[in-house]
Amino acid sequence: MILIEKNFDLAQTLDCGQAFRWTEKDGVWTACVKSKVLKIKEVEDKIKLDCSQEDFENIWENYFDLKTDYQKIREELSALSPVLKQAADFAPGIHILSQDPWEALCSFIISQNNNIPRIKGIIAKLCENFGENLGETYSFPTAETIAKLSVDDLAPIKSGFRAKYILSAATAIANNEINIEKLYTMPLDEARKELMTIKGVGPKVADCVLLYGFHRTSCFPLDVWMKRAMETLFPENSPEDFGENAGIAQQYIFHYSRMNPKLFE
């Protein structure tokens, strides 16, 4: 059991559209990363993680991005635009998670032309059908496991036309056609190009994968929602104006605008 200062907000971070597997019950959030199940909850001004010191240091500290100074980032972003300050102040407890690259890739392929509740459902079915039963939940199936399947095998998860894209991504990862390690540091335009060699990965999914799977925080995923948000809320700005932390700005804007759809009326 690990007790840390509450320097981020669980609900804001785990249910803001960046990850799809966390579930909440009686204040306890549960999910699984790399075959490790974690239960985590807020207790007054602390956050309690049900894990060993070793796992905390090796996995969760990095996953929850606990060493980054988000207060400083919020101040810098807030100085750029009053609307961006509003968005950051709406959910100041958001952290950008460092998710598993394969899970992020697969998840955001599933996200295309889809809605968040259904994305969660498809991913849950993917894990239940092809992941490992860990008691509390299921692990996310490995790329190697999925690469051995056919489109028909994936029928139970009801992913529709995305099934073939899931398979092409799994094959690319399982066969090392994509160099995962290099994507952490490779120039962004090259990294995008490499990801987009996968069938079903376009510019939006590529930026989501780089932001959420590789913590490339200058990436700014531009889906239809964010395009509308930028046009409506930031007519004077483009994503590049938000600098090296544009991806964090994007997450503030995405969550803020989705929770306040009247902004678009």
Added chain:
DNA sequence: GCCCAGGTATAAA
């Protein structure tokens, strides 16, 4: 029934 959802591949202009 119709419309839409954290897009992309494909064909055609």
Added chain:
DNA sequence: TTTATACATGGG
């Protein structure tokens, strides 16, 4: 290079 359309599925 830019623009139009199909795509599977389920909720509103």
